[in-house]
Amino acid sequence: MQKRPSSSAIAVIVGACLLFPTVFFVSGRAPLSSTIDPSWQLMLGFAVTHSLEFGRSIIFTYGPLGFLVAKYGLGDLESARIVGGLLLALAIVIAAARLISGVWWPFVALMFAWLIVGPGYDDITWQVFFFTMILVAAAVPSDASPSKATVTAAGAVLGLIGLVKVSFLFLAMPLVVSGSIVLAKKHVGSATAWVSSFVLAFVGGWVALGQDPAAILDYLRSSGEISSGYTGAMSLLPDKMVFVQVCLCTAATAIAGLALLRSKGTVIEKAHRTIVLFVVLGVTWKSAVVRADHYHIDSFLLLLPVLYFFAIKEFLIKGASVRMMAGSALTLAIVMAIAARASDYRPFKNARKVSNLYAESFQRLRNANTSVTPPLRDDVFRGLDNQTKRLVGRAPIDVFGYRQGAAMISGVNYEPRPVFQSYFAYTPLLQKKNLDYYLGSSRPSYVLFDIETIDGRFPTLDDASLLIHLIGSYEPVASSNGPLLLRPRVSGLPKPRLSSLGRVDLRFGQVVRLPILTSSRIVARVDMNLSITGRLVSLLWQAPPVRLRVKTADGRTGRYTFIPDMARSGFLLSPLVQRTSELYEPVSTHPNQALHNIQFVGRYASTLYREPVRLELFELIQ
Incomplete structure (x- = not known):
């Protein structure tokens, strides 16, 4: 039985x-x-x-x-x-x-x-x-x-x-x-x-x-x-x-x-x-x-x-x-x-x-062998336009920013760098892995490039080391639905280098006036570390928030989220970037966006972080 x-x-x-x-x-x-x-x-x-x-x-x-x-x-x-x-x-x-x-x-x-x-x-x-x-x-x-x-x-x-x-x-x-x-x-x-x-x-x-x-x-x-x-x-x-x-x-x-x-x-x-x-x-x-x-x-x-x-x-x-x-x-x-x-x-x-859940699930099971691509719903950025796809062909392409879906949806030869979304390259080691990828033999022939970030961060903090490299080593050849399409510059041109402008040991709330440069950009390195109390707060809850206040040459002010680890290897500080294309335009065309002064602020920051904070400034010579 x-x-x-x-x-x-x-x-x-x-x-x-x-x-x-x-x-x-x-x-x-x-x-x-x-x-x-x-x-x-x-x-x-x-x-x-x-x-x-x-x-x-x-x-x-x-x-x-x-x-x-x-x-x-x-x-x-x-x-x-x-x-x-x-x-x-x-x-x-x-x-x-x-x-x-x-x-x-x-x-x-x-x-x-x-x-x-x-x-x-x-x-x-x-x-x-x-x-x-x-x-x-x-x-x-x-x-x-x-x-x-x-x-x-x-x-x-x-x-x-x-x-x-x-x-x-x-x-x-x-x-x-x-x-x-x-x-x-x-x-x-x-x-x-x-x-x-x-x-x-x-x-x-x-x-x-x-x-x-x-x-x-x-x-x-x-x-x-x-x-x-x-x-x-x-x-x-x-x-x-x-x-x-x-x-x-x-x-x-x-x-x-x-x-x-x-x-x-x-x-x-x-x-x-x-x-x-x-x-x-x-x-x-x-x-x-x-x-x-x-x-x-x-x-x-x-x-x-x-x-x-x-x-x-x-x-x-x-x-x-x-x-x-x-x-x-x-x-x-x-x-x-x-x-x-x-x-x-x-x-x-x-x-x-x-x-409704069960009805739709059974419908999906019946159509399991039917590959149906749902319609696009992103009204802002749906992928690469046809002209860009023809230009790229089957050459390897990477995406700087966080819209990697554009390359995958478009069917181009997408070969991502290791930390593929820029906002996630938030430690010096992660930034180095991305930079090493571009310095090696597997660097992409094209880059879909856009400055976009999250949580109100300072615009040029994300993947900052690679961003500086792209400005000096790649050039725009087209625009695709907003972002720029970059390719490597002609070989033989001098590589960008950093020239020291000095070092400042500052305290939270202290206003630091920046050098006035009319034709080049300023790169900053910031060494900001948690105190013992700050480490405990970070362990049990969140990292103590820090904001970067800036004032431009024409008197406008801004307040941005600042991530200390993203700034240790250096990031573009001045002039303030408002549009992606500005990174490939002469600095002299945007004199009002040069930063006049900066200030690091945060509630209880003096207690939760060690002071002084070390700020190093460099001129980016291209």
């Missing part, structure tokens, strides 16, 4: 089918665009299909599986997106099943409903689900007696997630170490299976995706460099009221996390479970409050009820006292309510769209 599948197996399969549209409905299906976020998401799929090496040819915060969570795509990798979505939906449901195991059924239904309609089906969904998977998988070693198969599967999940985004890999590493210590106390074989499955899954996935095993260390080093500079360069202040609600939910979750020390198990098992919660909570908190826009804040808010549930689940199991269960349920409801309110009632809005 054939054995019938168990009810739990059926529940997992049904749950995976229900969750699949929510998890990866948007992967690669948004209308094409060449703006900032679509461009880096298009690059994730482009890198895989063009066999670019992560950590060498491409340096970013995402890994070879990052394309699975990108809602913008070029119509390729569709089968991989669907298969990956199904497998990950299955993994998430299994993780959710473990999370709610033994809990009274009303709370089971509540948490599963939250996972479906909480994140919804937009670009924050995958953040919530992946952190949930990490939370559950990392907690496996603290089970009373986990089987070797369960331990192996959990370790492999953590390894594969590290291929999606490097922060997931860095998050998983200490949890794997802590888990191996717990398992070693029980059975050395389980500890070996735990660590080896993590390593083999990561390395095996890396190789299967066409990556060179020797590039793994480069991937870790370069991604670590991006992560180390992220706080200083990408900080964005949150809405005050939302931030208060985030702090309340976080504090409640942290306090509840201490209850894990009272859960069942040995001291080391309880300690590991507590470490898992607080490490995941700490990393997701940092992710939310550094760049505190709705994308990062909402994903953290919608994850908090899951973390809180993980902390108090021992009090919601069958057989727990009614008083304890009622109190835990009430606090969980409060955390959910605050998270929903602070995220602008996203779960309730998503609940009304569930039927």
Whole structure:
């Protein structure tokens, strides 16, 4: 007689089918665009299909599986997106099943409903689900007696997630170490299976995706460099009221996390479970409050009820006292309510769209083998015009700025520099990698060039070293929908050089008058370092903001975001650039844009940064 599948197996399969549209409905299906976020998401799929090496040819915060969570795509990798979505939906449901195991059924239904309609089906969904998977998988070693198969599967999940985004890999590493210590106390074989499955899954996935095993260390080093500079360069202040609600939910979750020390198990098992919660909570908190826009804040808010549930689940199991269960349920409801309110009632809005979600997902599955490129929706910059495409032909081209999607959409021979979006080259090492690429034999024959930045930064801070090189070594030959098309200058011309104009040690708020140069540009190097207090603030929250105030020769003033690490290797300071074309026009044609004086300011900057700040000025001689 054939054995019938168990009810739990059926529940997992049904749950995976229900969750699949929510998890990866948007992967690669948004209308094409060449703006900032679509461009880096298009690059994730482009890198895989063009066999670019992560950590060498491409340096970013995402890994070879990052394309699975990108809602913008070029119509390729569709089968991989669907298969990956199904497998990950299955993994998430299994993780959710473990999370709610033994809990009274009303709370089971509540948490599963939250996972479906909480994140919804937009670009924050995958953040919530992946952190949930990490939370559950990392907690496996603290089970009373986990089987070797369960331990192996959990370790492999953590390894594969590290291929999606490097922060997931860095998050998983200490949890794997802590888990191996717990398992070693029980059975050395389980500890070996735990660590080896993590390593083999990561390395095996890396190789299967066409990556060179020797590039793994480069991937870790370069991604670590991006992560180390992220706080200083990408900080964005949150809405005050939302931030208060985030702090309340976080504090409640942290306090509840201490209850894990009272859960069942040995001291080391309880300690590991507590470490898992607080490490995941700490990393997701940092992710939310550094760049505190709705994308990062909402994903953290919608994850908090899951973390809180993980902390108090021992009090919601069958057989727990009614008083304890009622109190835990009430606090969980409060955390959910605050998270929903602070995220602008996203779960309730998503609940009304569930039927459309499933209908559109099934339509996508029916058309899985039909490569349909959605219409362009970017009214400002849709790609290269026909004249530019004919001029470039099949010669290699790079894009300076953040509209790399223009090259990918246009079908030209796009060969990106390692840190492919200029605003992400925010440390001296990252800037050097881009400059070395242009100084080597692989430099592009053409560059689509545009001065565009984010967060109100000083216009010429992004990829500053390469920008100075392009001014001296490339020249414009055409314009394409606004940006300039550059090509290398005729060989034999003298290379640009820097001539020192002096050095100033200044304090915050001090006005520094600049030399008057009528026919050349001024390059500045700034050595500005955090104090011990500033480092602590940056570690726990954001980098202390600094603003650069400028006054032009005609008396106009401006105030710009200043990123200290971007200015260490030197950046174009004067004259002030307002249009891209001005960089290739004689300085004398814009005398009023020469800077008369500058000033560094910031709230509590004198306390959070070391003084004096060193400013070196140079004349750029071309």
